[in-house]
Amino acid sequence: MEFLSFANHTHYDVQDPEVLLLNRVVYFYVLFPVIAIVFSCVFTSPYGMLANNVPLGTVPGKLGWMIMEAVSPIVYLLSFFVTSSTQSPQPTLTSYIFLGLWLTHYINRSFITVWRSPYRSPIPVIPFLSGIFFNIGNGYMNGRWVGVFGYYPKSHLLSGHFLLGVSIFLLGLIGNIQSDNILMKLRSNYHVDKEKNKYKIPYGLYFNYLSCPHYFFEILEWSGYAIATNSIPAFLFALCTASNLIPRAIQIHQWYKTTFIQYPTSRKAIIPLIL
């Protein structure tokens, strides 16, 4: 797979140990979407409303979600700042903006959302560990690219793909947070009657059209980040997100339709008017 080496079009030595490591991590994330799609054809996504007798026990919901997601910004930060053995450019203002986008997303995801959630179901150990594993590699390849290997001069800030990508990222971030807020509100009476208030039909905003608008916006967010950074790791992350969340959204959509007879028939799973 040498043709995929990110160093092919740069001045980096393809035999440098760190370039080799980064390439290997990149190869794994090329395979991930294939693994995710094959997995989704055989199993249901194994957490939340779809979790069904997943072996090896569970981790408390809020704590587990916080640990699993906090790994990503921590590894990204380390990869961004730890110096490299290769001759690489110093981070620029543009690189710091990408770092800021990543941290904004993950501080919200791992701390603010968890803190604001009335309740999160325990996470089975297998998706918990897989999430940590995924976030370590993903944080490493993206942080290393933006902070060390990529070259982002100030002029990048005025490029069409930076402006378009950041706009799409922000649109995705806002839509994702708005949708997560609606799901959280469904649980506001959770302590009163746990069983009755566990899952309800979400209504409002994008939920009038989609069962999983939060996933639609998440994919939009990382596609925007990929366009803005124009980097192989970021495009792979966007692809992995889509290959993970599209099958899960289809399964959740199906779950809603079989669980609630009054579920609105006009809704799509994840892509407006299409899927």
Ligand SMILES: NC(=O)c1ccc[n+]([C@@H]2O[C@H](COP(=O)([O-])OP(=O)(O)OC[C@H]3O[C@@H](n4cnc5c(N)ncnc54)[C@H](OP(=O)(O)O)[C@@H]3O)[C@@H](O)[C@H]2O)c1
């Ligand atoms: N980048 C990626 O690859 C990736 C992967 C996964 C998730 N994410 C993002 O992480 C966030 C959370 O994802 P998730 O997979 O946990 O989403 P989710 O399954 O929709 O659940 C989100 C939260 O809302 C609750 N909930 C969901 N539907 C509900 C309903 N109908 N009634 C009441 N409560 C409901 C869930 O309950 P439970 O606690 O019972 O599950 C959970 O606490 C999303 O914004 C998603 O986009 C990103």
